[in-house]
Amino acid sequence: MFKVSICTAIATSLFFLLFSSPPKLSYHSLYISSSLSDNASISHHLYTLTRRPHIAGSKANADAAAYVLSTLSSYAVRSHIVSYDVALTYPVSRSLTLIRPTPEPSTTFDLRQEIYDGDPYADVASEVVPTFHAYAKSGTVAGPVVYVNYGRVEDYEVLKEMGVSVEGTVVLARYGKIFRGDIVQNAFAAGAIGAVVYTDRKDYGGGGGDARWFPDDKWMPPSGVQVGSVLTVDGDPTTPGWASTRDECERLSEEEVENGGGVGMIPSLPISAADGEAIMRTIGGQVANDDWQGSTDAPVYRVGPGPAILNLSYTGEQKITTIQNVFGVIEGTEEPDRFVLLGNHRDAWTFGAVDPNSGTATLLEVAQRLRKLQKRGWRPRRTIVLCNWDAEEYGLTGSTEWVEENREMLASKAIAYLNVDSAVSGAGFYASATPQLDELLKQATQQVQDPDNSSQSIYESWVGSSNSPIIGRLGGGGSDFAAFVQHVGIPATEISFGAGYPVYHSMYDDFIWMKNFGDPNFHRHAAVASIWGLVALRLADEEFLPFDYLSYAYELQVCILS
Structure with a gap:
């Protein structure tokens, strides 16, 4: 009787996998297809966000927050702002x-x-x-x-x-x-x-x-x-x-x-x-x-x-200044109280075309693609939260304050935090992660075309002449993943195209620099959106979380032996 029950259960599971309409994987493939990508929209978002300098605490940065909020709302993403009063200088x-x-x-x-x-x-x-x-x-x-x-x-x-x-x-x-x-x-x-x-x-x-x-x-x-x-x-x-x-x-x-x-x-x-x-x-x-x-x-x-x-x-x-974190929430259908978080900051020392608004424009591209999936019937298993932080440049302030306020909730309900700061500053894919997400990053990059070489995937160009891609670790700070990793212990990633750029944090980091040197056709932005969203979809939709703890165990062993 026991064996019969097992066979029946397996047959039932296979039936639903084969005949449920449509399977999640088809939506994932659709998400990274060229039919959903919109380079012109990314360019428009970046141009709008960087029209004025928008340091944290300024009216221009509040206007940028309003733009992110209204754009998310236009994609039918339930959105809101959470404010904090912080000491900025x-x-x-x-x-x-x-x-x-x-x-x-x-x-x-x-x-x-x-x-x-x-x-x-x-x-x-x-x-x-x-x-x-x-x-x-x-x-x-x-x-x-x-x-x-x-x-x-x-x-x-x-x-x-x-x-x-x-x-x-x-x-x-x-x-x-x-x-x-x-x-x-x-x-x-x-x-x-x-x-x-x-x-x-x-x-x-x-x-x-x-x-x-x-x-x-x-x-x-x-x-x-x-x-x-x-x-x-x-x-x-x-x-x-x-x-x-x-x-x-x-x-x-x-x-x-x-x-x-x-x-x-x-x-x-x-x-x-x-x-x-x-x-x-x-x-x-x-x-x-x-x-x-x-x-x-x-x-x-x-x-x-x-x-x-x-x-x-x-x-x-020093002034006590109001900062604004913007959130967009796409609620899960089966596990609505488990969260996959995607984050980027909005504030910039000046115009911030690379740092950070290449990431903000890409976040809005992810939201737009997810909306297109929803129109075709997709619903995530778990809740996806799009996070747009404020005052990162001062000291990861917006994300840190939010994590401090929601530490207990995040410790029990957050699945992973996926960060993109400067999405694009040049050619070449770079990634850092906590070890259990290594394999997921590799798999995602194998599915996305290299924006600078259409004959191969990002993974193939990333590997290059070595046997495996180099994935950095998130042990230090540097961006908004820090509070999630160090305060709460949440799995996290950080991805980008380009590993730095000469006009960093200067008034020359503007839309013209991006258009002429960083990403003239915004193909790299679209590629970051593909990888970022694909990793999020797999974490949000798969019944069993695609974590690889063999990689984690190996990393711990290396640390102990060293």
């Missing part, structure tokens, strides 16, 4: 003066990014917030300059071996290799009284020489400045561990925040390549090592200290 005043030995004149830098001839965004350039480091310490300092390369711990060890002390100096560091907040914290730990971080032409300007820059080429112009936060903790620093809800909530004082660490402990400023080289020409002392040198036509880099002196002044203002 903005520049009030800043100045930087280079004092040369007499009789050489002093130079006060204008700290401005230049508008280029024919710039279509010249009419709104005045809305760009002056270049600054969010959460930098206010104050005025003056001291001889020491060049510290990338400002890493090992760079200070090299200086120590050279007999160079940074105690009481203003350090000059170049962007790259490590997070800017760590550059400033390392300088403080070494005894510096201030930090200036510049965009070296060797790393961002095409290597110097005859290199051209935007708008003629993809490289950062000499006046370009990488803005950013120096906060080294995630979320609102005045509410560590709990949500900054809109009702009056308990907050740490500014003194408690400073004592607790995470914010800048010395004044700092980001500056351009042109200003950085001007300072470099005044530094004496020993010649820096070969791997510390700049482009071939740059001045010889010396480490100092001095003899020139930098006078750095920065005043910032």
